[in-house]
Amino acid sequence: MYVPPAFREDRPEILRAAIRASGLCILVSYGPEGPLASHVPMLLDEQDGPHGTLLGHLARANPQWRESAADIPALAIFPGPDAYISPSWYATKRETGKVVPTWNYVTVHATGPLAFFEDAEELRALVTRLTAAHEAARPAPWAVTDAPADFIASQLKGIVGFRLAIARLEGKWKMSQNRPMPDRVGVIEGLEREGTAEAAAVADAVSATLAR
Numbered sequence: 684m685y686v687p688p689a690f691r692e693d694r695p696e697i698l699r700a701a702i703r704a705s706g707l708c709i710l711v712s713y714g715p716e717g718p719l720a721s722h723v724p725m726l727l728d729e730q731d732g733p734h735g736t737l738l739g740h741l742a743r744a745n746p747q748w749r750e751s752a753a754d755i756p757a758l759a760i761f762p763g764p765d766a767y768i769s770p771s772w773y774a775t776k777r778e779t780g781k782v783v784p785t786w787n788y789v790t791v792h793a794t795g796p797l798a799f800f801e802d803a804e805e806l807r808a809l810v811t812r813l814t815a816a817h818e819a820a821r822p823a824p825w826a827v828t829d830a831p832a833d834f835i836a837s838q839l840k841g842i843v844g845f846r847l848a849i850a851r852l853e854g855k856w857k858m859s860q861n862r863p864m865p866d867r868v869g870v871i872e873g874l875e876r877e878g879t880a881e882a883a884a885v886a887d888a889v890s891a892t893l894a895r
Contacts, residue, residue: 684792684853689861692854699735701791701854702727705761710739710845712757712797714750721747725759725847726813734849737793738809740842748799748843757797757847763789764884772873774865787858787870787885795850799843806839858889867893 692698702725711720725739737759741748751757765788776782800806811827818824827835859867867889874886 684790684855686853686855687861690855690857692856693852694854695734695852698791698852698854699727699729701763701789702737702761702793705763705791708739708762709760710741710747710757710797710847711760712747712751713755714747714752716750719747719750721745724813724817725761726809726816732848734793734795734852736849737795737847738812738844740806740809740844741799743841743843745843748845751797751799753796753798756794756850759793759847761791761793763791764881764888765789766874766877766882766885768859768870769873772866772869773862774869775863785859787889788855789857789888790855792853793847793849793851794853795848797845797847799845801843803836803839806842806844807835809844810839810842856888856892858885858892860892864893 706724707722708725709720710723710725711718713719721741723739723741725737727735727737729735765786768785768787770776770782770784773782807827814825814827818826859870862870871886871889874882874889877883
């Protein structure tokens with residue numbers, strides 16, 4: 684991933700927090716006919732390995748688990764908040780007019796060897812952990828044990844689990860750090876006026892970079 688120094692984020696705790704906060708992620712591997720990609724939720728096990736291990740599952744019908752090359756590292760992409768940045772928000776626009784639009788965004792890339800597993804008990808443990816992670820904040824969390832055991836057993840037959848042992852983590856926080864301070868303040872104010880949750884999240888991220 685191309686990461687100019689101004690946008691680089693390499694603090695492990697920040698990268699791991701972004702992974703945990705991400706929803707649907709992209710798993711990219713390489714097969715005989717080129718890249719393979721699937722959109723899946725993933726779980727980060729921070730205790731497994733020096734950089735942690737990512738866990739998830741694919742549909743058994745998805746050819747990615749059969750075709751992924753074992754000797755080529757896989758890539759997991761975790762998108763964060765993003766937003767269009769209007770040049771009209773910049774103080775520089777009023778001063779010189781020499782401005783253009785851009786896009787602010789957060790992303791984390793995790794690279795490492797990919798391994799698949801089919802053991803029913805391992806799969807059950809995985810989906811239980813994934814479900815618990817996403818249901819935890821709900822007032823009445825749903826649990827795997829809420830469904831009939833034979834139904835869950837039949838569903839597990841339709842998936843294959845995977846582990847991606849993280850060998851390298853890269854983070855990119857493109858949050859207007861390359862702009863003069865008045866422009867960055869203008870970006871925050873402009874995003875706050877947009878009135879959407881996504882714009883507010885990006886405004887918060889831009890604000891956080893001002894202190895660094």
